[in-house]
Amino acid sequence: MPVQFDVDPAVARLAQTTAEFVREVVVPAERECGGSVHDAPASLRDALHKGAREAGVFAPHVPRRWGGHGLDLRGQAVVFEAAGYSLLGPLALNCAAPDEGNMHLLEKVATEEQKERYLRPLAAGEYRSCFAMTEPAPGAGADPRSLRTTATRVPGGWRIDGRKWFITGADGAAFGIVMARTSGSPGDPGGATMFLVDAGTPGMRVVRTIETLDEGFFGGHCEIVFEECLVGDDQVLGTVDQGFAGAQVRLGPARMTHCMRWLGAARRAQDIALERAASRTAFGSVLGDLGMVQQMLADSEIDIEASRALILRTAWELDTGSAATQLTSVSKTFVAEAVNRVVDRAVQICGALGISAADAPLARLFRDVRPFRIYDGPSETHRFAIARRALKPHRQPRPEAAVDS
Template identity: 65%
Template sequence: MTIDFTLDPEVAELRDRTAAFVRETVLLAELRMLQGAGSPDDVLRRELQQAARAAGVFAPTVSTSLGGLGLDVRGQSVVLEEAGYSLLGPLALHCAAPDEGNMHLLEKVATEAQRERFLKPLAAGDVRSCFAMTEPSPGAGSDPSQLVTTARRTDGGWVIDGRKWFITGADGAAFAIVMARTSGTGGADGVLEATMFLVPVDTPGFRLVRHVPTLDTGFTGGHGEIELSGCTVGDDAVLGEVGKGFAYAQVRLAPARLTHCMRWLGLARRAHDIALEYAGSRTAFGSRLGDLGMVQQHIADNEIDLAASRALIREAAWVLDSGRSGKHETSVTKTFVAEAVGRVVDRAIQVCGALGISGDLPLGAYLREVRAYRISEGPSEVHRWSIARRVLRNRDDTEGAPR
């Protein structure tokens, strides 16, 4: 089957309009943020999202029925790359994590009542959300079968107990999608069933304990630690069906890890452009930096990493648009892109020398942000393990098939 990367004229025009909006509006806001608080707040979020609405670039991943632009995944791949050209671009366009992934999940799984209560205000940018699955040790991290948080039935509802950790956007979120164990013991020898619950943050027993200090600071609401103690919700809080939480996580996982790649590719491109500008204007040893062989190697290697990342993203987007799970393709793409964008930003800093590590350029902030992506959405090591197991399993199935 032929993979078609041709852009519709409307998508190409939206890409160009997004690029102009980010350069003319969002980069200035990013500069102010990096010179000030260093992280976005809800005042800045609302300001930028209003500007994005006025520019006609708001909510590219949200369906048109909810007021978004309704792009398919291939269309998202070019628009989100342009949004990612600034740390604040995805926030402005309302396609940043974790809200982007949560909106996708809710569109697929939520009941009409849940869509009205949770999805509609989220899609409009009126509120923020968070996704609460990760737990402190010995709970679920890279291995979700270690899920410790429990939800037990009561008359007309559920009582949730547990602790969640590194929950992006928790501070200031209106609600959390909480993953809890509803049967089984989990672990290597146990059969675990998990369920997702929609929990408003003002529910008694739901408490934000603290902000977790982290290398990256680019997410509104930071990364929080949450305590759930006797947190009681009704049956209407169950997202989807009881016991199918892990299956619903897959609905969110593949598209969300790919949109992450799209956004970070844009930021890596920005870092590369900064390095190109510097290499083309700075002189050393009687010539431009860009005329020196080692600098040219950095530039060439960046071009290679950017091109390879874009190709993997576009192919994975095509697979998802074709209706397939994309589990393997997005895992390959996530692993490569997470490491490639780090290499690109690191080389850009090297090209810019002392200026690169100074606060006069945003490259240091970019490096801190992209470094975290080798761990979030699944560490590279876990993805490599999963990729290898899948390939070997497919080989064994093929070898055992009748010839």
């Protein structure tokens, strides 16, 4: 089957409208708050949502049944890149992490009752949510099998006990999708279950918002404690003991949508660098006439185009039913590092302007893209998995040990 990279004309128009909305409405709002939305008022989010609805670009990823445009991943790739041009663009379109990934997971895994209770208001922008899997060491992190939070059977439901941290958007979230161990021990490959836990449930507490390098996620990154937190059987998401498998429904596409959004940030950094290189005079010529600057600009163009091609190829694989496990790891690793290189080069080209947070957005872009090499699996973990999969068909069976007769 040939790989299809064509962009439907309707999707192209939606992407163009998104790009215009982001430049005219969202970028000014980003300037006003300095790109920091960890503690931003809900009124900012509400105003951006209102603007996106009026522009006709709200919820591009959400199935039409729930009020969105119903784009597949290839369509999302084009529109999400346009949204990611501003740190607040995905927030405005209601396609920011973690809500976007949670919508996808709920649409695929939740019961009809759970969809009405959680997905419908989330898709409409009435709720925010979080996905609570990561734990302080030695708990679940890059290796989710280290999961230590437990869910124990009690009459009518489950009791959750444990601690989570770096849970994006937890402050102010209406509910969380919480991963807890329902069987086995830390290190076992199975035994996890996902639970839908409403904010305000006794025993669930957000104990702090963690100060981090990046500030572009609404609700910040939080630490949550669960102490005898009781939930009903109707709040199990998916199948008991199959939580890791269920989470894969979310993780592969969510890695790609992260790539799409961050590619928009890289494109913005490159545009700033190009404008600076074409106008700043030094040593008797504009910067863009200097060979070293030309090389940096060219390398960034290569990184952007290669990233876009990888995203589209992987999106096509996912759209056509493939798990695309290897490609999602390859794409996530390459794009995360390429985006960092593009933004870093832009800072270097712009010099003092590049590190001035008040005069250009590059400093805040730099802060926000650096953690991307860690989020959704650090590059090193993905490289380990990529190599292991590549080696698997080439491994020779080990010879049987000699046995004395």
